[in-house]
Amino acid sequence: MTKSCSHISFPPVLVCVALVAALGLSACGKREEENRDALSERPVLVAQPRVAAQSQGREFAATIRPRVESDLGFRVTGKVVKRFVQAGQKVKAGEPLAALDENDFRLQREQAEAELSAARMVVAQALGDEKRALALRKNGWTTDATLDRIRASAQEARGRQQRAERALELARNSLDYATLRADGDGVVTQTLVEPGQVLGSGQTAIRLAHSGALDAAVSLPEDFAPYADKGAATLTLWSNRGKVYHARLRELSPSADVATRTFAARYAILDADAALALGMSATLSIAAAGPEQVMSVPLSALYNQGDGPSVWKVGADGRLELAPVKLVRLDSDAALVTGGLSPADQIVVLGVHKLEAGRKVRVMTRQTL
Template sequence: MQRKSWKKPALIVAVLVAVAMVTSFCRSRETAPAHGNGAPAAVPIRVAAAHRGDLDLTLKVIGRAEAYSTVNVQARVSGQLQELLFKPGGHVKQGDTIIRIDPSLLQAQLDQALGNLAKDEAQLVNAQAVLKRYSLLIGKGYVSQSDYDTYKANEGLYLASVKADKAAVELARTELSYAQIQAPFDGIAGAPLVYPGAQVTANDTSIVVLNQIHPIHITFSIPETGLAGTQASMARGTVPVTATLPGTKLPPMQAELDFINNAVDITTSTIQLKARYDNHDDHLTPGQFVEVVLPTTRLTNVVTVPVVALQNSPLGSFVFVVNADDTVQQRMVSAGPSSNGQIVIEKGLSGDERVVTDGQLLLVDGARVRIVTGNG
């Protein structure tokens, strides 16, 4: 009797479980979505068209802003620094006077040269007058030939002295002009390296460093494998370069490639390139890091789809192609390189299909779909 006592409760439990399973199945059938004649509802998806055409492959690297040109300003004459006419860290205009050297000594040297010139010019006039008088007398025999030759030589000596004096005046005047130093280009001045009152030596003492940043260079390096494609792009015309400042909300800056170095760095197998950016907005300062996007190779007549359309399985890559009857076909494809959100499909698509870009997780081969547009 004790051995049979457990059978009855077990039978009751089994019956209750069976009833629960039947009830759950019925409810799931009642609440299951239906489409048409009891068919599953269409899966909402988003689609994009496959495209046949050209695709520019791009390379993303890190670059650095670099002054278009840098000048270490030095005086061309020795003297005492009199005045700095620029604001450290401020903009300077081409041709503006930014530095003054004390001109007193230079002005005195110019005055001395002018005095020597005036003296020799007066002596030259006198020598020419004497020579003219003796030219009339020598024909009458009143003056010896040797005396005449002496006066003629004196005229030549004074004439040479006047020419030398004029050169000395020009030199003194030029050196005096060097007492005022002008900015060679529009740029930004650094901190002064010497201050008023200091003695500066010609072509030796550095006074300030000027950086030209309008335009500015963006310097970066690419692998040597991308050199041939970049050179081909440059041969076709302007090569656009996009630069972005990381960590900012500034829009991408559009620059133009204008320099390819003449040698590959054998230690890194890279080659240096430079892009020119107008920088009128002063977004870039020399030394800043930037993210650079450079087109390297143009693929012609290739089929591309959005990268998000490509799916992977143990059998390989595939996309879902939308048929005319609003069903999908799982199409195996061979994928190639990608760029700017587009990927090349080397095999499997002809370029006139519609592919699913959102909703693939709910799809199987042959599933019915509903295309969603906009935010719906």
């Protein structure tokens, strides 16, 4: 008669051996799984996004120029006999800069004075004739026609006197204009005349930079001209890059230069000091003016599956997750994006097309390579 298996009993020693073997197999399986997970961790090169401005800042070469610079010239034609100033010399308002030969102007003044003296004598005689004619007409000894003729002669004499007075005034002015004077305090930046030179009326003789406010003169390209006043402007001298001056757009040309196709602009230097000298070279930096802060990531970090750009982000558990982003602008070596990124995130920057979501990775940085 066959016995049931349920009645079969095993010695205690065999039972203990079986349990130990089972536990050993379980531990070996766990170690093998852990080893497989460790081997499956893929090393990835990561970097952190940087906060950047949406608009791109620019730098331009600038020249320090005076706010007001006058090209001074004589108001009369003549021959230069003396120049009183040199380039770089400081002058005060009204100080003589150069002088013309005054001989002809003195002769003209003397002639005008003589003509005025003669005109006054004619007026005095005409007034006497008019007075006598009135008396004769009152007594009936002359006609109305004679009186009218004498009155017309007197009126003409008065007109000649007025013309003589104006001519004398013009002659005196011409004599005064023979000396070129500074129209304000400033510095002579250029002298364009020498003694013996004959100048025409209005021809530039002395260039004067007025004391006071200074500007930074720059030339802006066509694509940047509309944004000339959008961002904060700062100025640094080539001779002293440690000092930074603040600037503000004051003047922008409405038309581009025919040759360079650039727009001339002037930025007022708000905190100018004695270190600034006319003609110095400087760099004008116009900061980004975008209202929204965006993240800058390397171009190699962008990944597109066909539904828009994204980046691989390493989660807190060390696994990859795909973070969609919105592309703002591409630069030469970086991309500006917006989306679910922060400066503390770690994003993969190499081999992004060979990764998949949820993959366990081993983080590496350029410092650890």
